[in-house]
Amino acid sequence: MFKSVYLHQFTVFDKLKFQFSPGINVFIGENGTGKTHLLKVLYAAGATLSTGVGFPEKLNRVFLPSGGNIGRLVKRNNVSSSASIEIHRTVAEENTEKLSTLRMRFSNHALGSKATVTTSSNWRENPSSFVYIPVKDMLANAPGFRSLCSSHAVHFEEIYLDIVDKAFFPKLQGPATKDRKKIEKILSEAMSGKVIFRGEEFFLQNKQGKLEFTLLAEGFRKIGLLWLLLQNGSLLKGSVLFWDEPEANLNPKLMKTVVSVLLAMQKMGVQIFLATHNYTILKELDLQINESYRKASLLYHSLYRNADTDAICVNSTKAFQDIDPNAIGDTFGDQLERDMKLAFEKKHASLQED
16 A cells, blocks of 8 residues: 655656555645646556556556656756656565555656666565546447557557456456445445446446446446446455546436445555545545544545645645645535525515515
8 A cells, every 4th residue: 555655846746745544545626736647646656566567657658748758747847857756655564564665766858768766675565456547437438449559559548548457357256255245235226237248348237138338327337337346356455546536427416325435445445545626525525434434544635836836735634624725615615605695685685675
């Protein structure tokens, strides 16, 4: 699991360090504060553990800088400069956990994947499963997508190919654990069926038959993807899930289901990183933690720009009410205040007419 990351002159970041919860990490902030970049850099580092691909190469494939030149990921300025990344993860060894470190440095003049990388001797030990769910759904477009990417230089961030590949993993053998059964039941009830695939096509199978994913609401596709990843072992104890804007194309009614599944997965031992702009998800997390998951491990990370330097900063807190600044909550409060003001003005005008 990831313990911390330090970013220096990387994309939008000047100098910033994050400490992570072993459970759920929620990133909020206005557009352009680096939430997705943070998820991608951690995913790229984790994905190298099981594939053997170098960190600079994977970073290039995930971010797709112009010309495939990693130097373009250095924070833009008018002088020669370098970016550095330092990531710490815990590695289970016998009955203890040891810290493992990955460091990388590269210049803004670097071409291709040229970078200096150093790691702890135990960096590649006990590789976990790392899953990145992007904003755009890909399962409806899966037929032919993998073969196309294998033979042509298609300009797609590799997170899309990776998630399609993971969705096609076969089901695990043997009985499911009690925790996994519970989560799968929640998901199956939410979409009123189960997901199957034939060839490279995904279907929702229920009492009415098989419904193609191309005809299925995208919110149900997201629920179905989680179900597949649990079925095939991509999301088990020790794995790490990155989910960018889980609220996208999801009916607010389903957010309760998604949050209950996320909390159940963290209890099962999955580390989770979310980037969101949605008040309902934030509040649902707060409510369910107070209702049923008081021992849940969760951190909210609020990203914002310093008013004087314009540098991106972060405030991390365990409590929903302590998120500061809270762009999502402030906007929701502003809308509520305006709505109440309009209602009062209409009531006052009605009384004046009478």
